[in-house]
Amino acid sequence: QVQLVQSGAEVKRPGASVKVSCKASGYTFSSYFIHWVRQAPGQGLEWMGIINPGGGTTNYAQKLQGRVTMTRDTSTSTVYMELSSLRFEDTAVYYCARPLYGGDNLDLQHWGQGTLVTVSS
Amino acid sequence: QSVLTQPPSASGTPGQRVTISCSGSTSNIGRNNVYWYQQLPGTAPKLLIYRNNERPSGVPDRFSGSTSGTSASLAISGLRSEDEADYYCAAWDDGLSGRGWVFGGGTKLTVL
Numbered sequence: 001q002v003q004l005v006q007s008g009a010e011v012k013r014p015g016a017s018v019k020v021s022c023k024a025s026g027y028t029f030s031s032y033f034i035h036w037v038r039q040a041p042g043q044g045l046e047w048m049g050i051i052n053p054g055g056g057t058t059n060y061a062q063k064l065q066g067r068v069t070m071t072r073d074t075s076t077s078t079v080y081m082e083l084s085s086l087r088f089e090d091t092a093v094y095y096c097a098r099p100l101y102g103g104d105n106l107d108l109q110h111w112g113q114g115t116l117v118t119v120s121s
Numbered sequence: 122q123s124v125l126t127q128p129p130s131a132s133g134t135p136g137q138r139v140t141i142s143c144s145g146s147t148s149n150i151g152r153n154n155v156y157w158y159q160q161l162p163g164t165a166p167k168l169l170i171y172r173n174n175e176r177p178s179g180v181p182d183r184f185s186g187s188t189s190g191t192s193a194s195l196a197i198s199g200l201r202s203e204d205e206a207d208y209y210c211a212a213w214d215d216g217l218s219g220r221g222w223v224f225g226g227g228t229k230l231t232v233l
Binding site: 035037044045046047059061062095097100105106107108109111112113114 | 123156166172177209211212213219220221222223224225227
């Protein structure tokens with residue numbers, strides 16, 4: 001079955017960077033895009049960006065341009081999301097998610113368990 | 122301030138039909154598909170509706186989606202206690218503020 005397993009919780013200082021991993025299994029890794037979505041405590045969902053594991057191409061939310069980088073390692077079926085210059089407002093649960101069908105749509109059927117990133121001084 | 126506007130709360134009694142609205146613009150709902158998610162406390166979101174009105178396998182037909190112009194709605198019929206959750210709409214936005222996926226602010230549904 002499709003599984004997305006994310007790395008564990010992180011605590012970072014303001015200005016630091018964090019890199020969250022999302023290991024995929026149960027399907028052909030290169031055939032499905034991966035989205036990243038975050039949720040600040042008590043707040044709604046925010047789309048961060050998307051990566052095509054097949055070719056490595058990315059598309060980021062304009063708000064995060066310049067601070068977010070998504071990469072993939074096809075040898076381990078893992079995608080990574082790195083966020084730099086962390087601010088207190090980046091404290092959130094970060095999710096990776098895979099669409100139901102191939103393509104870059106938001107039919108996100110499969111989700112990782114979420115990774116809590118806390119930015120604290 | 123979310124690009125897509127949802128009421129912060131909604132409520133209903135068991136067995137009732139409730140609808141949750143999602144208001145957008147011509148740059149998102151007006152010309153792109155709408156998606157709906159359900160989120161139970163402490164869990165990842167769950168896909169309820171995709172491409173405006175399609176349900177993934179396993180989602181009961183009590184849940185239905187529709188669109189009209191620049192607005193979308195999620196209807197839940199035969200309300201059940203387990204439907205108490207947060208609901209989010211989403212759509213692709215290709216307006217002047219930049220292209221990307223946008224979510225509504227979420228609606229907390231309470232089953233009375």
